[in-house]
Amino acid sequence: MSFNAPTPAPDAASAPALTTATVTATAPRIAQDGHGGVQASGSWTALSFSSARHWKALADSLQRLPASADTAWDLRPIEQLDHIGAQLLWNHWRKAWPAQVALDPQHRAVLEHVARYDCSVPVDPPPTFSQRLQRLSRSGSRALRVARDFLALFGQFVLDVGTLIRAPHRGPWRDFSGQLYQFGATALPITALVGLLIGVVLAYLTSNQLRNFGAETFIVNILGLSLIRELGPVLAAVLIAGRSGSAITAQIGVMRVTEELDAMRVMGIPHGFRLVMPRVLALAIAMPLISMWTSMAALLGGMIAADMALGISPSYFMSALPRAVPLSNLWLAMAKSAVFGVLIALVGCYFGMKVKPNTESLGRGTTSSVVTSITIVILVDALFAVLFKGVGFR
Amino acid sequence: MIDAPDAHAPTVVDIRKLWTVFPSSRGEQVVHRDLDLTIRRGEVLSLVGGSGTGKTVLLRQILGLEHPSRGDVTVLGQPAGQLSGRAAASVGMLFQHGALFSAFSVLDNIALPLRELKLLPEALIRDAALVKLQMVGLGPGHANKSPADLSGGMIKRVALARALIMDPPLLLLDEPTAGLDPESADGFCTLLRTLHRELGLTVVMVTHDLDTLFDLSTRIAVLADQKVVVAGLPREVIANPHPFIQQYFLGGRGRRAMEALHGDDVPDSQR
Numbered sequence: 001m002s003f004n005a006p007t008p009a010p011d012a013a014s015a016p017a018l019t020t021a022t023v024t025a026t027a028p029r030i031a032q033d034g035h036g037g038v039q040a041s042g043s044w045t046a047l048s049f050s051s052a053r054h055w056k057a058l059a060d061s062l063q064r065l066p067a068s069a070d071t072a073w074d075l076r077p078i079e080q081l082d083h084i085g086a087q088l089l090w091n092h093w094r095k096a097w098p099a100q101v102a103l104d105p106q107h108r109a110v111l112e113h114v115a116r117y118d119c120s121v122p123v124d125p126p127p128t129f130s131q132r133l134q135r136l137s138r139s140g141s142r143a144l145r146v147a148r149d150f151l152a153l154f155g156q157f158v159l160d161v162g163t164l165i166r167a168p169h170r171g172p173w174r175d176f177s178g179q180l181y182q183f184g185a186t187a188l189p190i191t192a193l194v195g196l197l198i199g200v201v202l203a204y205l206t207s208n209q210l211r212n213f214g215a216e217t218f219i220v221n222i223l224g225l226s227l228i229r230e231l232g233p234v235l236a237a238v239l240i241a242g243r244s245g246s247a248i249t250a251q252i253g254v255m256r257v258t259e260e261l262d263a264m265r266v267m268g269i270p271h272g273f274r275l276v277m278p279r280v281l282a283l284a285i286a287m288p289l290i291s292m293w294t295s296m297a298a299l300l301g302g303m304i305a306a307d308m309a310l311g312i313s314p315s316y317f318m319s320a321l322p323r324a325v326p327l328s329n330l331w332l333a334m335a336k337s338a339v340f341g342v343l344i345a346l347v348g349c350y351f352g353m354k355v356k357p358n359t360e361s362l363g364r365g366t367t368s369s370v371v372t373s374i375t376i377v378i379l380v381d382a383l384f385a386v387l388f389k390g391v392g393f394r
Numbered sequence: 395m396i397d398a399p400d401a402h403a404p405t406v407v408d409i410r411k412l413w414t415v416f417p418s419s420r421g422e423q424v425v426h427r428d429l430d431l432t433i434r435r436g437e438v439l440s441l442v443g444g445s446g447t448g449k450t451v452l453l454r455q456i457l458g459l460e461h462p463s464r465g466d467v468t469v470l471g472q473p474a475g476q477l478s479g480r481a482a483a484s485v486g487m488l489f490q491h492g493a494l495f496s497a498f499s500v501l502d503n504i505a506l507p508l509r510e511l512k513l514l515p516e517a518l519i520r521d522a523a524l525v526k527l528q529m530v531g532l533g534p535g536h537a538n539k540s541p542a543d544l545s546g547g548m549i550k551r552v553a554l555a556r557a558l559i560m561d562p563p564l565l566l567l568d569e570p571t572a573g574l575d576p577e578s579a580d581g582f583c584t585l586l587r588t589l590h591r592e593l594g595l596t597v598v599m600v601t602h603d604l605d606t607l608f609d610l611s612t613r614i615a616v617l618a619d620q621k622v623v624v625a626g627l628p629r630e631v632i633a634n635p636h637p638f639i640q641q642y643f644l645g646g647r648g649r650r651a652m653e654a655l656h657g658d659d660v661p662d663s664q665r
Contacts, residue, residue, distance in 0.1 A: 046508070046560035047483040055513045082561035082593075084508070087522045109592065117528040119521040121501070121537050358496030358542050 026079060027054045030061045033074075037100075038065060041077035044085025062092055075103035086114040095119070153350050156272040157280055163273065175278040183244045183279075184286030188293060191239055195294035198235060199227065199301025207309040216310045220317055223302040224325040229392065232295030233333045234381050237340040239294075240287060241373040245348040248279055249369035252352025253362045261353075271353070280345040287341025288334040295333065329392040336384050340377050347373040405468075406564055406596045407433040407456055412465035414451055425451060427620040429465070435563070438590060438597040438610050439625075443617030444638065449600040450490075452617070453566050456598065457487055470564065483507075486557030490568040492549040494541040494556070500527065501537040504556045526555040531585055547578035551585075558589065567599040571606045583609045604643070616642075 028042040028049070042048065049055045065071070075081070075089075090111065103111070127135070164171045206222050252275060255261050264271060299321075306312040351369035355361050414426040425448035433439050441449045454460040455467050458474040467474040470484055494503050505523040508514055524534055530551040541549060550570065557565060570586070571579040583606055590597060590610075601607055607614065608628055615625035618638040624631055632643045 045483070049514060050483055050511050050560075052513055083525060084514075084518075084522050084560065087525060088518055091518055091521060113529070113592065114525050117525045118534060119524045121520070121524065121534055124538070356542070358540075360497040 028058050028078075028085070030058065030065065032065070035072075036070070037072040037074060039074045039077060040089075041079070043080035044078055044088065045080050045082040046084040049084060049088075062088075065092075070099050072100035073098050073102070075101065075107060078103070078107060081107045081110050083110060083114060086111045090114050149354075150346070150350055153272075153276065153346060153353075157276055157346065160270075160273045160277040161281075164277065172274050172278045175274065176282055179278050179282035180286055182247070183240065183283050184289060187240060187243060187286075187290055190243070191236055191290055191294045192297040194235060194239060195232065195297035196301040198231065199223070199298035199303075200305045202226070202231070202298075203302040203305035204309055207306065211310070216312060217316075217320070219302075219306050219310060219312060220320040221324040223299065223306070224321050225329065227298045227302065228295045228325055228333055229329045230381070230385075232298055233291040233337045233340065234377065235298075236291040236294040236337065237287065237344065237377040237381075238374055240283070240290060240341070241344045241377060242370055244283065245344045245373045246366050246370050248345060248348030249352040249355070249366045250362065252349060253355035253365050256353070256355045257357045257359075257362065259357075276346070276349045279349060280342055283341035283345040284338050285341070287344070288337040291333060291337035291340075292330070324394075326392050326394060332384070332388055332392055336381065339380060339384075343376050343380065344373045347376060403434040403436050405432055406435050406437075406470060407431070407598065408466075408468040409452075409456075410466045410468075412452075412455070412467065413463045414448055414455070415463040424620055426462070429617075429621045431615060431622050431625065433596060433598060435596050436594060436612075438599065438612045440607050440611040440614045441598065441600045441617060442602075442607065442614055442642065444642075447617040447620075449617055450568055453487075453568055453598065453600055456566060457485060483560040484562050484564065486560075486562040486565045488550070488553050488557050488565070488567045488570055490572060492541070492553035494549060494553055496541050498540075499537065500532075500539050500541065500544070500552050503541065503552060504559055506556065507559050523555075523559065526559050527552070529558075529589070530555045531581065547574050547582070550574065550582065554585075558593070561593060563594075563596060565595050565597045567597060567601070569601055569603075570599060571601065571603045579603065579606065582606075586610060 026042045026048070028044045029040070031039045031041070033039055049058075078085075086107075095115075097115070203219065203223060206219055207216070210216050210219055210222075252261070255275075261271060264274065303314050303317045306317060307314055348369050351365040351372070355365040409429060409431040412426050412429040412431075413424070414429075416423045416425060425446075429452075431452075441452060443449050451460060455462050456469055456474055458467075458469075494500075495506070498506065501520070501523050502509075504526055505519050508519045508522060524537060527537060528534065532548060532551055532555075536544070536548065536552075541552070544552065554570075567586075571582055574582060586597070587610060589595060597610070599606075599610070611628055613625060614628050614631045615622050616631060616634075616636070616639055617623070618636065623636050624634045624639065631639060634640075
């Protein structure tokens with residue numbers, strides 16, 4: 001050390017034999033002396049109470065003590081008394097000093113400390129009738145408020161897209177490409193795996209039924225139509241809702257908790273343009289591609305299973321597919337997926353923005369986001385099925 | 395200022411030949427090199443140093459949240475981090491931003507370490523938590539509030555009550571008065587001084603607030619050049635010729651803080 005204090009610091013090696021403070025605690029005890037007196041000893045600290053053996057023994061002997069106010073207490077043998085120990089004694093005395101008590105001054109100070117404070121928690125008065133009525137009116141309009149806020153978010157998104165079209169060079173392209181990679185490219189393995197397995201399962205299930213009718217070749221029609229038109233897009237959307245929808249909510253929610261959202265607003269960076277729009281656009285573009293990818297994986301699984309279960313060769317499968325499934329089905333699936341993508345991203349952003357700065361709200365927001373977006377995906381899918389029932393069938 | 399304990403008091407924290415090395419983009423960054431520090435019972439030791447000198451890292455190593463690259467940290471006779479289970483009864487920590495659990499009410503936050511023992515009766519736990527709440531200067535009316543409803547100063551007080559619930563012999567404070575208005579900061583210092591006297595605590599604190607520093611510390615340890623360059627009474631530390639110390643304590647802010655505290659105590663040679 002080049003810079004020494006003028007006098008040696010107390011921790012210098014010259015200090016006499018070092019003693020070390022350690023965490024030890026002797027058992028707290030209570031003993032009756034036979035003349036109506038009680039003697040307490042040992043260490044009455046939270047540390048010694050944290051040993052189950054010590055605590056059980058002490059609690060038992062405290063319980064056995066006759067509860068009379070004229071017991072003479074001798075606390076002088078107590079080695080250590082902290083606030084928890086003092087509280088235990090005080091509660092045992094029913095929050096009043098016993099008639100006779102002998103104790104050391106420093107222990108008396110601790111007990112007086114505990115005795116000084118009031119230990120009743122104020123209870124909130126029950127809500128009055130008008131308060132209940134007000135709460136009811138607020139909760140009734142909640143659905144309307146959610147709808148309004150969601151509409152505002154969507155409107156803002158449309159306006160932001162307008163801004164982007166007018167001045168594309170000022171768009172948040174880096175955010176956009178980053179999100180595209182996150183939502184799209186990194187989702188490929190899991191969607192492929194799930195799609196492949198669903199295709200295999202579906203092919204095995206239907207092959208059993210078709211064999212009964214001798215209509216084995218129709219497996220191409222069933223798999224092609226159901227996977228491309230329905231299962232592929234919905235499966236992909238559910239996976240992405242769980243994967244990316246929750247991520248969007250958590251990301252924006254944490255930005256709320258750490259005041260990053262406020263910082264952005266102060267700098268004049270609009271949330272809609274920089275946070276919502278890149279995510280929504282990225283998912284609108286990634287979702288149809290993932291949906292097609294999932295359908296492809298599922299068809300591959302179905303093709304393998306059909307070959308193994310029914311002996312339908314992959315080459316026949318490939319040649320029969322375009323005849324069984326008109327191309328319009330693919331376009332319908334892609335359009336549907338783009339809508340799913342927009343909705344999942346918007347729902348994720350909506351719940352992310354609604355997060356309050358605490359951990360509980362973050363967890364709740366993420367759950368609501370996933371549940372809501374999956375529900376909306378299935379509702380919208382049903383809507384598409386009804387609206388386009390005349391499209392894509394032969 | 396609090397009276398310094400005698401030099402023969404038992405050792406609470408003992409740091410020997412501590413090395414902390416963080417991997418960085420350009421090889422390794424050495425934060426502590428052969429750092430020695432001994433903290434005795436009853437002391438209020440302040441850790442002082444520039445940004446990036448590893449003050450908070452040192453606190454986290456005392457708590458056992460981080461492990462040193464080399465060297466030993468002994469807390470209350472045991473290696474740091476081996477106190478788990480009964481840790482709350484040995485070491486209390488006041489985090490810089492309080493670290494209250496936002497899912498629990500104020501009372502439940504304070505009572506949590508006691509509840510986790512799963513032994514003590516509920517009435518005792520509640521009363522003990524209420525006593526601690528009032529000891530840090532908050533009324534029982536705040537007991538049912540959630541941490542989100544509290545101001546910054548109140549959060550620090552609740553966090554202190556939680557750190558003290560099991561009356562640990564060692565209390566660590568990370569920037570206890572940062573972000574508090576002067577009145578709250580003064581109140582907090584008074585509170586800490588009272589608690590230190592009544593509970594016989596050993597306090598280790600990281601602070602940049604010179605008023606708090608001179609108000610509370612019995613000893614100041616200055617971290618610079620990857621080690622403790624000097625540890626001693628405040629008066630001894632400011633007399634040290636190390637350039638960092640001169641700049642830190644005798645720069646404009648430091649001089650104002652000391653003049654306000656000591657009147658014309660500062661020797662002329664240092665003016």
